[in-house]
Structures are given as C-alpha cells and as structure tokens.
Amino acid sequence: MTTPILETRNLSIAFGGLRAVDDVSFSVERNRITTIIGPNGAGKSTLFNLISGALRPRSGHVLIEGVDHTAEPPYRMQAAGLARSFQITNLFFDLPVAENLRLAAQVLEPWSLALRPVSASRKALQRVDELLERFALAEKADYKAGALSHGEQRRLEVAVALACKPKVLLLDEPTQGMSHGDTQDTAALIKSLTRDATVLLIEHDIGLVMNLSDHVIVLHQGQKLAEGPPAEIRNNPAVQAAYLGHV
Structure with a gap:
C-alpha cells in the first residue's frame, strides 16, 4: 500500500473551551486535489495552521511521506516539502513581481551563495522565469505587486508558494474575491499544478469544489x-x- 504524501492523525487544538480542531484524521493521495470545505468557523484555516507548523497541536500528529513532522516550525515543514498560501493576500507589495518570486525561490540555492550578487542565483532566477511564464505574469514582472489586480495578486501568491518546488501545496481560499473569469482561470491553473505537486485546498465555491476536486x-x-x-x-x-x- 502506497504511503500517503500527507497524513493527519487525531489532530486537535483548543482555545480556552473551544475545540477548534477536534480529533481530525485524514490522508492525502499524491498528485491529486483534496479540498476541505465547511461553514465559517468550522476550523479549516486552523487545521492548515496545524499542518503547516504555524500552530502547535494539543494532540495528534502530522506526517509527510510517513515521517512525523508534528509541531515543526514552518521553515522545517518547507524543507520537508510543504508550502502554503494564505486566506489574506501575503506579498511584498512594494517589491516587483519578479523579486517576490525570486525571494521565494532563493531557498533553491546553496547557502554558499548567500553573500553573492543576485545574478549568481541561477537556479532561483530560472525558477522565476518559469513561474512568470506559467502564471501569465511575464509582462508584469517589473510591476510592484501592489499594482496588480486582485486576481493577479492571488495568482502571484500561488506562484510564490510554488517557487520552492514543494511536494505538497496548501492553498487557503485562492479564489476569494475573484471575478468569475479569474476564478475559472485560477481553477484551471490549480488543476495543472498536480503535474508537480499535491494540492490541499480550502474553498467556499461549491461548484468549483465539485468540478476541481x-x-x-x-x-x-x-x-x-x-x-x-x-x-x-x-x-x-x-x-x-x-x-x-x-x-
């Protein structure tokens, strides 16, 4: 039997008397789209925070490819192959689009290049070019991220999360606030991501969930x-x- 790429076992956390995530277990198959749905306040984003290391669970375990990574900090989770986007757009708005991507892709470079000029970061710069093309942002590479439309910013955030070449990509409501056209374009883009990564998604658009997942x-x-x-x-x-x- 194939080991799930991501697994939670009896994951729980409480805030005071509120059990925000209560004994949640599931597994995620490789190179597929698994979507988490539920009413507001159901615990979806809290569950993402537990998986990604932003919160420490009260009990339970998080495994990546069968290895226990419970409560490891986000940078360790990234090293294990997990990356995420956030419900609220989380970009460097005063930096160019390409630089947002370059900073995210810099993790692909060895530490020995840390004090070298940016031009020496060939792997990172190559990854930037790949993502600009793939996410239809090449023409706006020099724009400040804050100057992009809402749909373009959400698309850029997914690209930033993908820059480190993760095995598992957590996307928290990536189509939130998008127009119908942008939503459909982003859905097609998310579908294409399964060539490279496994996608765990939070989404409120039920029609999109049913067609995409x-x-x-x-x-x-x-x-x-x-x-x-x-x-x-x-x-x-x-x-x-x-x-x-x-x-």
Whole structure:
C-alpha cells in the first residue's frame, strides 16, 4: 500500500473551551486535489495552521511521506516539502513581481551563495522565469505587486508558494474575491499544478469544489463530518443539513 504524501492523525487544538480542531484524521493521495470545505468557523484555516507548523497541536500528529513532522516550525515543514498560501493576500507589495518570486525561490540555492550578487542565483532566477511564464505574469514582472489586480495578486501568491518546488501545496481560499473569469482561470491553473505537486485546498465555491476536486473533506464545528469523492459528498444527507443547504 502506497504511503500517503500527507497524513493527519487525531489532530486537535483548543482555545480556552473551544475545540477548534477536534480529533481530525485524514490522508492525502499524491498528485491529486483534496479540498476541505465547511461553514465559517468550522476550523479549516486552523487545521492548515496545524499542518503547516504555524500552530502547535494539543494532540495528534502530522506526517509527510510517513515521517512525523508534528509541531515543526514552518521553515522545517518547507524543507520537508510543504508550502502554503494564505486566506489574506501575503506579498511584498512594494517589491516587483519578479523579486517576490525570486525571494521565494532563493531557498533553491546553496547557502554558499548567500553573500553573492543576485545574478549568481541561477537556479532561483530560472525558477522565476518559469513561474512568470506559467502564471501569465511575464509582462508584469517589473510591476510592484501592489499594482496588480486582485486576481493577479492571488495568482502571484500561488506562484510564490510554488517557487520552492514543494511536494505538497496548501492553498487557503485562492479564489476569494475573484471575478468569475479569474476564478475559472485560477481553477484551471490549480488543476495543472498536480503535474508537480499535491494540492490541499480550502474553498467556499461549491461548484468549483465539485468540478476541481478528486477528494473532499467536510469539517463541522472542528470535527470531520464526512469525506469522499465530490459526488458522494454532494449527496450526503449530513453534509447537506450542516453545510450545503446553507451555501
């Protein structure tokens, strides 16, 4: 049996009396799109924070390729092959698009180049060129990130997360606030990412979730309510009562 690329086992955290994530276990298959859905306050972003090392769980484990990385800091999780984007756009708005990407891709270079000129960072610069082309940002490489449209900023943030060539990419509502056209373009882009990485996604657009996902996990009040293929989740009475009926 193939080892899941990402696995959580009985993951839990509480804030005071609130159990924000309560005994959540699931596994993620390699080079597929797994989407986490649920009402606001269900614990989705908190779960991402536990997986990525931003929060330390009260109990439970996070494994990448069968190796326990529970509570390791984000830089160690990145070294293990995990990267993420955030619900709120998180870029260097006063720096050019290309420089945002270059800073993210610099991790591909050996430490021996740390004090060398940027021009010596050939691997990082090559990665920047690849991502500018792939994410349709080449014409705006010299624009400040803050001058991009909202849709372009969200696209750039996904590119930044992908710059370090992660095995697992966590995307927290990457289409939030986008127009319908930008949403469809981003969905196609996310689908293409599975050539290189496994995608774990938080998304509120149910139509997009059902069309894009290979596997869906439903959270409700911090607990896993259901999981399975999109069609099975859509037809699940408990999911309909707790979430889909209110979308």
